[in-house]
Amino acid sequence: MRFREIGILVFLVILAGATTVREPRFLSAKNLTDILLDIPLLMVVAMGMTMIILSRNIDLSVGSTLGLSAIIVGFIFKSNPNFPVWAGAIIGILVGLLLGALNGILVTWLRVPAIIATLGTLNVFRGLVFVVSGGQEVGANDIPPSLIELSRTSPIQLPWIVIFAVLVTIATHLFLRYTRTGREIYAIGSSPKAARLRGIQVEKVVFLAFTLTGGFAGLAGIMYASRYGFINPLTTGAGLELSVIAATIIGGTNILGGSGSVPGTVLGCLLLGVINNALVITNLSAFWQLAIYGVVILIAVAVDSLIRRQLERAAVDQTR
Amino acid sequence: MTGKYSRRLFLTLGFTSLIVSGCEKGNQNTTTDTSSGSSSGTTTNTSAGTGSNEGGAGGKKYKIVYIPKNTGNPYFGAVEDGLKKAATELGYEYSSVAPATADAGAQIPFIKEQAQRGVDAIIITPNSPEVTARALKEVMAKKIRVITVDADLTGHEDSRDAGILPTDAKTTGQSLVELMSGLTGGKGDFAILSATTDAPNQNQWIKYMKDTLQGPKYKDLKLVDTVYGNDDSQKSQRETEALLTKYPNLRGIVAPTSVGIKAAAQVVEGHKVADKVQVTGLGLPSEMRRFVKNGTVKKFALWNPSDMGYLAGQIAVGLLKGDIKAAPGTTFKAGSLGEHKFGDKNVVITGPPLVFDQANIDQFKF
Numbered sequence A: 001m002r003f004r005e006i007g008i009l010v011f012l013v014i015l016a017g018a019t020t021v022r023e024p025r026f027l028s029a030k031n032l033t034d035i036l037l038d039i040p041l042l043m044v045v046a047m048g049m050t051m052i053i054l055s056r057n058i059d060l061s062v063g064s065t066l067g068l069s070a071i072i073v074g075f076i077f078k079s080n081p082n083f084p085v086w087a088g089a090i091i092g093i094l095v096g097l098l099l100g101a102l103n104g105i106l107v108t109w110l111r112v113p114a115i116i117a118t119l120g121t122l123n124v125f126r127g128l129v130f131v132v133s134g135g136q137e138v139g140a141n142d143i144p145p146s147l148i149e150l151s152r153t154s155p156i157q158l159p160w161i162v163i164f165a166v167l168v169t170i171a172t173h174l175f176l177r178y179t180r181t182g183r184e185i186y187a188i189g190s191s192p193k194a195a196r197l198r199g200i201q202v203e204k205v206v207f208l209a210f211t212l213t214g215g216f217a218g219l220a221g222i223m224y225a226s227r228y229g230f231i232n233p234l235t236t237g238a239g240l241e242l243s244v245i246a247a248t249i250i251g252g253t254n255i256l257g258g259s260g261s262v263p264g265t266v267l268g269c270l271l272l273g274v275i276n277n278a279l280v281i282t283n284l285s286a287f288w289q290l291a292i293y294g295v296v297i298l299i300a301v302a303v304d305s306l307i308r309r310q311l312e313r314a315a316v317d318q319t320r
Numbered sequence B: 001m002t003g004k005y006s007r008r009l010f011l012t013l014g015f016t017s018l019i020v021s022g023c024e025k026g027n028q029n030t031t032t033d034t035s036s037g038s039s040s041g042t043t044t045n046t047s048a049g050t051g052s053n054e055g056g057a058g059g060k061k062y063k064i065v066y067i068p069k070n071t072g073n074p075y076f077g078a079v080e081d082g083l084k085k086a087a088t089e090l091g092y093e094y095s096s097v098a099p100a101t102a103d104a105g106a107q108i109p110f111i112k113e114q115a116q117r118g119v120d121a122i123i124i125t126p127n128s129p130e131v132t133a134r135a136l137k138e139v140m141a142k143k144i145r146v147i148t149v150d151a152d153l154t155g156h157e158d159s160r161d162a163g164i165l166p167t168d169a170k171t172t173g174q175s176l177v178e179l180m181s182g183l184t185g186g187k188g189d190f191a192i193l194s195a196t197t198d199a200p201n202q203n204q205w206i207k208y209m210k211d212t213l214q215g216p217k218y219k220d221l222k223l224v225d226t227v228y229g230n231d232d233s234q235k236s237q238r239e240t241e242a243l244l245t246k247y248p249n250l251r252g253i254v255a256p257t258s259v260g261i262k263a264a265a266q267v268v269e270g271h272k273v274a275d276k277v278q279v280t281g282l283g284l285p286s287e288m289r290r291f292v293k294n295g296t297v298k299k300f301a302l303w304n305p306s307d308m309g310y311l312a313g314q315i316a317v318g319l320l321k322g323d324i325k326a327a328p329g330t331t332f333k334a335g336s337l338g339e340h341k342f343g344d345k346n347v348v349i350t351g352p353p354l355v356f357d358q359a360n361i362d363q364f365k366f
Helices: A003-022 A029-038 A040-054 A062-079 A085-108 A114-133 A145-149 A160-178 A180-190 A192-197 A202-228 A240-250 A262-281 A289-319 B002-049 B074-090 B108-117 B129-141 B169-184 B200-213 B233-246 B258-270 B285-293 B305-321
Strands: B063-067 B093-096 B121-124 B145-149 B162-165 B188-194 B221-228 B250-255 B278-281 B300-302 B331-333 B339-341 B347-349 B354-356
Touching: A003 A262, A003 A289, A029 A040, A029 A160, A029 A262, A029 B233, A040 A062, A040 A160, A040 A180, A040 A202, A040 A240, A040 A262, A062 A085, A062 A114, A062 A202, A062 A240, A085 A114, A085 A145, A085 A202, A145 A202, A160 A180, A160 A202, A160 A262, A180 A192, A180 A202, A192 A202, A202 B233, A240 A262, A240 A289, A262 A289, A262 B233, B063 B074, B063 B108, B063 B305, B074 B093, B074 B305, B108 B121, B108 B129, B121 B129, B121 B305, B129 B145, B145 B305, B162 B305, B169 B188, B169 B200, B169 B221, B169 B250, B169 B278, B169 B300, B188 B200, B188 B233, B188 B258, B200 B221, B221 B233, B233 B250, B233 B258, B250 B258, B258 B278, B258 B285, B278 B300, B285 B300, B285 B354, B339 B347
Parallel strands: B063 B093, B063 B121, B121 B145, B145 B162, B162 B347, B188 B221, B188 B250, B250 B278
Antiparallel strands: B300 B354, B331 B339
16 A cells, blocks of 8 residues: 555554544444444545546536436326436436536536636536526425435445445446556646646546536436435535535645545545544534534644655665 | 646636535525426416405405425425414415525525515524514514514514414424333433434424423433434434444434434334334324334324414404404414414413324325
């Protein structure tokens, strides 16, 4: 394992240990399953975000993309109770791909800086959620039971949505690591100019990254409906972008692009999941939870960079 | 050299915009929704009173607007149903506008805008007593009637003509304990899943629940924890899961919030522990139907929000016409809801909570 991931892994172990001391049930099978079920959504979207940040871009619209895909599929289910779940899932992913492609067009062809373009679409997509839904929520009665079962049942011990997340993660890892386009994403992030000189079609690759990320957010929308059993125009996906960016950066992806990895992001997601869980099971005062959440993230990043620096120094010493 | 410099600039810029975007999101949403809220609300509802011949005094058609806490909440939709029903009976022009988020100050621009538009009465579910009261007081000075629904301007009661509350906090607290006791056979550990730590309604109900638990009848019923889901489903589900982890002997969860009870039911259903852990509290029948039908939730309660809306419409028109005088102790007739009374500080109590179960849940639309 590379240096980048060790720091975060160490912190994860420390946090888990401290939580277990305070509440031994942290390590119970039930609780670990709860954590595992809490992160697939974050993880799927973070896979997209990792690609985007690696290419020296950012996507702030993922939460709204998730919300819009989910609400569109939700209303399809609401008006056709017998609509097949698989078809709904495909529509959700397609809507996500479309919205992602829109971001891609803005960033590549129209040359709007990613942070501005996706800040705009964050609001446009959320606005469309209200237009589509008329402000109405899709409730527990309207989500097909078979969709809800996807986050409860499975062929093996892990529910379907965890399996989906793992598949997306493995696919992204293989894509970034072993395909030509995947390596080009790193090259673009390291130096867009050099990438262009090397003949990489920067626009095409970046467009692809945004489109895929939209698709992942669309898939996460379906997972949201499955896991939470409702879709609310205001809250579904709102603020997700910040958690996803946090998970990606905590996982060691350089905000300036060029370096980072899928296993790192997975650890970042896992860390956020553990923090969220630890906050609620250790009986910390509800007044303090949000502040502690932020502090723990800051400590995580600090510990990580400290360890990384130490290891790098040790490596340099060795070569001497 | 230049490359390195611009790279650093990008980083700073990136971060600043990131922070700005985070802060601005709330406002941005509000503006987005101003248009969608008012367009959908106003256009669909304005016609509500047209069919009726009964105009206001001197044939004037009163303009009455309702400002809920935020859009997209079916609970306020039910309040609106009551207001629309009263509009068809009394013939006023009804509309509704709302901010996208329930932030403390979010309603203020809407209040000012509606006063400017020349409405006769503003019916509002205030987000924050302190912040909203000042704006409402200014509006009252322009002879616009102000009625609060569902939440009051506690401490600033002079900034509205009347305050309609669903039921008094004491009755609610008692009913919730009674429900839990009935479901658990009066024995065992239970927890409360509330909204936010500062939600005034929930905190009052919880206080009266604790008072009620002192009674000898409930000596075997033990409140082990109170947790806060912030009326966010994700956080509420996480809190419910943590309760199940922390208290293996938990017999019940009372969630006095419609978001909380849904989340708790979803988790208990998912963990297949409905026979062991009883979920009850305050919820919307329309949202709880599936859980009641499949036995996850046996009983829960709520007042009728459309009754509150109906009452608000009746009082608004009564006050405008001069048929109703808002003074503590006075009684008045509120259409099909019959006689009601202004209590201390002109508070009107709608009625005791209704209990929903498998037998009656299909009768309720909200």
